Amino acid sequence: MTKTMLIMLVAGLVGGAGAAADPLSKAQKGDWPMWGGTPDRDMVSGETGIPARWDLEKGINIAWTAPLGSQTYGNPVVAGGRIFVGTNNDGHLRKGIEGDKGVVLCIDEKTGKLLWQMTHDKLPTGRVNDWPEQGVCSTACVVGDRVYYVSNRAELVCADVEGFHDGENDGPFTDEQYTDKMDGDIIWTYDLIEELGSFPHNLATSSPVVWDGIVYLNTSNGVDEGHLDLPMPDSPDFAAIDAKTGKLVWEAKAEHKILHGGWSSPAVGKIGGEMQVVFAGGDGWEYGFEPKTGKQLWKFDLNPKDSVWQLGGRGTRNNAISTPVIHDDKVYQCVGQDPEHGEGVGHLYAIDATKRGDITESGKIWHLGGDDFHRSMSTFAIADGLMYASDLSGFLYCLDPATGKVFWKHDTFSALWGSPYLVDNKVFLGDEEGEVVVLAHGKEEKVLATNDMGNAVYTTPVAANGRLYVTNRRMLVAIEEGAKLKKEGK
Numbered sequence: 001m002t003k004t005m006l007i008m009l010v011a012g013l014v015g016g017a018g019a020a021a022d023p024l025s026k027a028q029k030g031d032w033p034m035w036g037g038t039p040d041r042d043m044v045s046g047e048t049g050i051p052a053r054w055d056l057e058k059g060i061n062i063a064w065t066a067p068l069g070s071q072t073y074g075n076p077v078v079a080g081g082r083i084f085v086g087t088n089n090d091g092h093l094r095k096g097i098e099g100d101k102g103v104v105l106c107i108d109e110k111t112g113k114l115l116w117q118m119t120h121d122k123l124p125t126g127r128v129n130d131w132p133e134q135g136v137c138s139t140a141c142v143v144g145d146r147v148y149y150v151s152n153r154a155e156l157v158c159a160d161v162e163g164f165h166d167g168e169n170d171g172p173f174t175d176e177q178y179t180d181k182m183d184g185d186i187i188w189t190y191d192l193i194e195e196l197g198s199f200p201h202n203l204a205t206s207s208p209v210v211w212d213g214i215v216y217l218n219t220s221n222g223v224d225e226g227h228l229d230l231p232m233p234d235s236p237d238f239a240a241i242d243a244k245t246g247k248l249v250w251e252a253k254a255e256h257k258i259l260h261g262g263w264s265s266p267a268v269g270k271i272g273g274e275m276q277v278v279f280a281g282g283d284g285w286e287y288g289f290e291p292k293t294g295k296q297l298w299k300f301d302l303n304p305k306d307s308v309w310q311l312g313g314r315g316t317r318n319n320a321i322s323t324p325v326i327h328d329d330k331v332y333q334c335v336g337q338d339p340e341h342g343e344g345v346g347h348l349y350a351i352d353a354t355k356r357g358d359i360t361e362s363g364k365i366w367h368l369g370g371d372d373f374h375r376s377m378s379t380f381a382i383a384d385g386l387m388y389a390s391d392l393s394g395f396l397y398c399l400d401p402a403t404g405k406v407f408w409k410h411d412t413f414s415a416l417w418g419s420p421y422l423v424d425n426k427v428f429l430g431d432e433e434g435e436v437v438v439l440a441h442g443k444e445e446k447v448l449a450t451n452d453m454g455n456a457v458y459t460t461p462v463a464a465n466g467r468l469y470v471t472n473r474r475m476l477v478a479i480e481e482g483a484k485l486k487k488e489g490k
Helices: 003-011 192-196
Strands: 060-067 077-079 082-088 102-108 114-120 141-143 146-150 155-160 185-191 209-211 214-218 238-242 248-252 267-271 274-280 285-289 296-301 325-327 330-334 345-352 364-374 381-383 386-390 395-399 406-411 421-423 426-430 435-440 447-452 462-464 467-471 475-484
Touching: 077 141, 077 462, 082 146, 102 146, 114 155, 141 209, 155 214, 185 192, 192 248, 209 267, 209 274, 214 274, 267 325, 267 330, 285 330, 364 395, 381 421, 395 426, 421 462, 426 467
Parallel strands: none
Antiparallel strands: 060 475, 077 082, 082 102, 102 114, 141 146, 146 155, 155 185, 209 214, 214 238, 238 248, 267 274, 274 285, 285 296, 325 330, 330 345, 345 364, 381 386, 386 395, 395 406, 421 426, 426 435, 435 447, 462 467, 467 475
């Protein structure tokens, strides 16, 4: 059995349960092959020896840096000696390809060298479906020798992890526009616009999860440029695609009107002894499905009954952008809005997903909202009886996942787009001001370090194989205890 196969088994990718370990000491080590590391999306790593401090300017604890585009929202994933990250084409990393494109870079884990680049043209419909300069915002999912992600063109892409380095054009898709050895090799694509009629508002962003041979994703269906009408009201919001063939397995719709866009990503895990796939809808509801058939098991309204949606973020009703986390038979989910809508009242829930039907009341274990929690895009880290969450207003929370009790709240004084990440008894969190704050894992608030990344960090730090990886808008940084990056000319 290869190391990759072993990690897939641990992650629940080959018929496993996909439940992250608790306590932290038993969490997954090694590769970090998808958003959340494992299908349940718990932002917890079992790596050790990760430094709390580094200095990008002096090269202290920096193994290497790799250039990205001018805006990076896709999170890095690490598998099989390769790192995959979505960005844009500004910087022309792959020589000979010019203009605004969505790209996924494949980078050598050991050296930071660019191995190949997958390139996607912009959609001709413009910013309503494919906002300029945003690149590929989806975080990839690697399973064996295949990597899955959603392109800026709203295509679910299955690609060869080797690109064209192996000299083969793997099919059935063989009509790649770029076929140099520095280019990506597509195996198959599933066009969400062409096949399902999806109308992605501004951008398709879902980070797919693969479990037992099926790829699950949100379709990003949303409103038109006027933000009032839903051009494709009958288009499904959730989809399951065969990971080998690229054929549709099942589809499902959110049951209420999409408020803005369907920008969340799904989670898969065992709840009450049964596997579930959980989606957060653009209508502000949470849904649980039977993974193989798409049978709906339950739904949960993530907003109070008296909440109201208003254009431009002026209302009190929110959609869900964050990814659900499955932990200990519960689903954890928060709501928020496009960060351009600004701050506002948010909600964070713990849901008993063993129940069935409309479980808005019967399934609510606890709720944090009002002045106590704000709009958020945060996915969560849960281990050792502690839960970490963040909100757009700049607060990092340490809570009791059983009761919702807040042990402490740390103010970063900056907008937070990413999620807290727990590794090596430390909590890492990047912010829009370009800093990564590091706090001690525990019930007492203790800041260990604040690290300057040079410009905005819109993504989440991740650890793999003894290193921490952080992206700012323009650069991927490999952080390793004791490393010293030599500057050119010094």
